[in-house]
Amino acid sequence: MAVYLFYFFVFPGLLFVAIAGAFLSWFDRKITARVQFRKGPPLLQPFYDFFKLLLVKETILPKNGSPLLFLLAPVFAVFGAVMAGVFILLPLFNITTGFKGDLMVIFYLLTIPSFSYIIGSLASGNPLAAVGGSREMKLILSYELTFLLVIAGIIMKCGQQFDLYTIIQTQQAGSPFIGSISGVLLFIAGIFCIQAKLALVPFDMPEAEAEITEGIFIEYSGSAYALIKLAKYIMFFILPAFMIALLMNGFRLEGINILWAVLKVILMVLIITLIRNTNPRIKIKQAISFFMIWMNLLAVIALVLIAFGY
Amino acid sequence: MGFKNYCFKKSLWVFHFGGASCNNCDIEILDCLTPRHDLERFGILLVGSIRHADVLLVNGSINKRDKERLLEIYHQAPRPILVVAIGACGCTGGIFAEGIPFAGPVDKIIPVDAYIPGCPPKPEAIIAGIVKLVNK
Numbered sequence: 535m536a537v538y539l540f541y542f543f544v545f546p547g548l549l550f551v552a553i554a555g556a557f558l559s560w561f562d563r564k565i566t567a568r569v570q571f572r573k574g575p576p577l578l579q580p581f582y583d584f585f586k587l588l589l590v591k592e593t594i595l596p597k598n599g600s601p602l603l604f605l606l607a608p609v610f611a612v613f614g615a616v617m618a619g620v621f622i623l624l625p626l627f628n629i630t631t632g633f634k635g636d637l638m639v640i641f642y643l644l645t646i647p648s649f650s651y652i653i654g655s656l657a658s659g660n661p662l663a664a665v666g667g668s669r670e671m672k673l674i675l676s677y678e679l680t681f682l683l684v685i686a687g688i689i690m691k692c693g694q695q696f697d698l699y700t701i702i703q704t705q706q707a708g709s710p711f712i713g714s715i716s717g718v719l720l721f722i723a724g725i726f727c728i729q730a731k732l733a734l735v736p737f738d739m740p741e742a743e744a745e746i747t748e749g750i751f752i753e754y755s756g757s758a759y760a761l762i763k764l765a766k767y768i769m770f771f772i773l774p775a776f777m778i779a780l781l782m783n784g785f786r787l788e789g790i791n792i793l794w795a796v797l798k799v800i801l802m803v804l805i806i807t808l809i810r811n812t813n814p815r816i817k818i819k820q821a822i823s824f825f826m827i828w829m830n831l832l833a834v835i836a837l838v839l840i841a842f843g844y
Numbered sequence: 845m846g847f848k849n850y851c852f853k854k855s856l857w858v859f860h861f862g863g864a865s866c867n868n869c870d871i872e873i874l875d876c877l878t879p880r881h882d883l884e885r886f887g888i889l890l891v892g893s894i895r896h897a898d899v900l901l902v903n904g905s906i907n908k909r910d911k912e913r914l915l916e917i918y919h920q921a922p923r924p925i926l927v928v929a930i931g932a933c934g935c936t937g938g939i940f941a942e943g944i945p946f947a948g949p950v951d952k953i954i955p956v957d958a959y960i961p962g963c964p965p966k967p968e969a970i971i972a973g974i975v976k977l978v979n980k
Contacts, residue, residue, distance in 0.1 A: 592924075
């Protein structure tokens with residue numbers, strides 16, 4: 535029992551993913567600043583933001599909404615993100631849980647943050663938040679199928695294995711899945727799904743600052759917003775880690791391989807950040823057709839290629 | 845208390861309220877966020893919603909209709925909130941001070957923590973004002 539609590543709260547769980555995600559979010563902001571020829575924030579900026587929101591600011595509850603749901607939604611978001619993080623990171627750090635089929639659990643847990651943002655935004659009683667919530671809903675409907683097809687492709691590539699530990703071991707014994715044509719196609723589809731899951735710029739219509747002023751988070755302030763920031767930091771670490779586990783060989787934890795593991799995470803975040811900085815925000819209709827037609831087509835082609843053994 | 849204060853000073857998020865402005869101050873405020881002056885070095889971000897803000901920047905002359913909006917925005921902000929009046933119109937009223945629709949400079953409506961005069965103030969002056977505000 536104690537070891538599970540340790541897993542959840544300290545090592546692959548809350549503390550570790552939060553700190554790693556905060557540093558990655560600093561990296562994201564720094565790269566964004568360098569792309570725009572600025573200097574960028576200091577290293578500890580995400581921690582200052584988080585502790586300022588948590589300790590200093592006042593939390594305002596909505597008068598016309600449902601305060602209980604409004605406050606519980608960020609807690610659910612953090613819980614879902616940490617839970618998904620534990621399930622992803624335990625196999626990555628070579629700790630077997632003996633749980634066959636955790637891939638499906640991860641898939642469902644990764645949608646919990648988005649769903650709780652929708653619940654929180656609808657509970658706040660703000661019309662702009664409702665617009666953001668409906669956009670987030672449409673975004674989920676469009677990218678979930680692609681994400682599921684990517685995972686299905688990995689399962690087919692690995693010989694009908696549903697657990698992440700076996701997938702990582704298969705790659706480490708043979709070659710990483712990204713080293714084939716179908717692997718590259720799955721990687722492209724997966725990167726765009728991550729971009730939409732993180733609500734970063736080509737797909738940031740739920741929280742468009744200029745248009746609907748932060749959309750789903752418009753009414754959040756103080757410690758509730760701090761928890762949302764925490765969930766965002768965690769998602770920023772675990773989604774690249776998930777892609778690394780699925781396609782890029784996972785982590786190996788001896789000698790020089792630790793450096794490779796860190797570089798892989800940084801590379802993934804760099805790709806996401808560069809996509810974010812070189813694209814405009816698209817309309818929700820364009821996002822739906824982008825995922826429903828093009829990304830699904832890409833993933834289906836990858837599935838066909840896998841069936842023929844490429 | 846020291847830790848809380850330190851975090852607060854290191855991450856000021858700014859909400860920009862433009863009154864009946866001639867847009868010069870708006871441009872100078874945006875200039876602070878551009879590569880040359882880059883206020884994100886100090887953790888200062890421009891946010892879209894008043895619920896996330898720590899600093900309320902007010903510029904432009906405040907007329908009778910703006911006054912209601914300014915009061916509403918000020919009451920919607922989570923405490924602690926700092927208010928900065930930017931430009932001659934925000935600080936004193938400038939050339940509009942004797943106009944009929946003018947509803948008083950900003951400090952007659954809400955308490956102001958820092959004044960940055962100028963028509964418009966240079967970005968350097970705005971940064972100097974923010975530094976003084978942080979060190980207060």
